[in-house]
Amino acid sequence: MSSARRRAAAYWLSAPALAVYALFLVVPIASMALISFQNFEFYGGIQPGITLKNYREIFTDSYYWEVFGRTFWIALVVTALCAVLGTFEAIVLHRMANPWKSIFLLVVLGPLLISVVVRTLGWALLFGSTGLANKALLALGLIAEPIAFMYSVTGVVVALTHVLVPFVVISVWASLQRIDPAVERAAVSLGARQPTVVRRVIVPLAMPGILSGSVMVFALAASAFATPAIIGGRRLKVIATAAYDEFLNTLNWPLGASLAVLLLAANVLVLYASNRLIERRYKAVFRESAA
């Protein structure tokens, strides 16, 4: 085939998917962005004309500041927990021998395929009715008196960490696969002890994986819906559950759309900026591993 015909073939092949995306992704997002600039009247619904009223309302109302602050704080703590736990677990898995390695990798990653409603229900059962989480922690001697998990930020953080930690394990696992085992052996033969090997050799080499996994966890935690809705209850709002309320309870669609637009903008910004940063900072690591 000539290069012009090949090019035409490529466009024809991708055209159906692109057309579906144009109609069912670009248009809906654009129309959402559009109504976020429209006014809502309790009697009369959505008004024509462009206004910044919704955004002004969000940025001046202390209720929304509180919601944004809580969302950001939860996402930050969840990211930190996932980064630490996920990295260590990936290292432990990496050092296991088969068949244990494959079995436990399956156990850790498998829950990603199970509905988040089911996983969150599990935590609601452990926190609430059975009280098993507190019984276990008391029995292990980790706490002196029961913690209120249900309807609290602590509970949301624990459940979200469970939902999202596999993403860090995946991405750290992927970078560990690229490390030459000789590097570790060299460190040991030069007299480094295990904690030193992990701290000075493995973690720095796995850093791109740790960072990209953490960025993904942060983005997903900041926009999580099911877990904060079920564990946090009706009073502990985050951005996603607040937008849900505006849409389905108060029916103020323009305000809900503004919240969604802000969430989308923050999400794209965080993902884009951090990917650029990680790529630039760790170009050398990527180039070496590609070679």
Next chain:
Amino acid sequence: MIRNGPLALVFHALFIGFIVAPLAIVCVVAFTPLGYISLPTDGLSLRWFAAILDNPRFISAFWLSLALGLVSSVIATALAVPAALAVARFHFPGRDAVSAFLLSPLMIPHIVLGVAFLRFFSAVNINGTFSGLVMAHVIVILPFALRLVLASATGMDPAVERAAVSLGAGRFTVFRRITLPLILPGIVSGWLLAFITSFDELTMSVFIASPSTTTLPVRMFLHIQDTIDPLVAAVSALMIAGTLLLMGALDRLVGLERLFVGKGKQ
């Protein structure tokens, strides 16, 4: 190879406990003989599984989710295969932009998609319909199908196709007899992953489902917001069992490691 020390293994045991505990408790509670959430301390019972059968709302939600998952994953895969072939096999201006655009729904929070679809579907009067749900799900699951088909299409040797052409095969024959069989594992696993993702989707669907088109996760979510009882635990236990079966199928097909991490079993 450096082995794990005792401290690392203790950490590992706690971590696995943390991962498994919420799933295990769901399965245990589902077998309670009592009328409320409790650990089945004296005897197991199947009464809550039987109760599902008497609950038409869960049954119809299950069938709807099944149909939605099948239809949307077939459409998504049908769109993803040609697009993946274009991106993997041709060099054309805008190639990177096309693949980035087609993968972009992965970067958009589902809550945002839910809001956008609710607005758009109400404007064109298809909100709450099955077709609306299908199109919304196609957008969300297409990237998963695309990624897996892309991986298998990039991995195949183009010389095989050239050999077939030089032996006189027409373009369609080359596709049907050479390309398709070679990328089939990628297509099937992409389709399965797309199906699972559709079947599990809650956050977007909760905005665009109507009382007559309630998917299983949405039904469960609404039920849990109202009351947490052994009934919903029994439904969840069945979902866990179903997912384990599909996971086994995926592991046979591509190896779960490759599915999640991108490489592994070749």
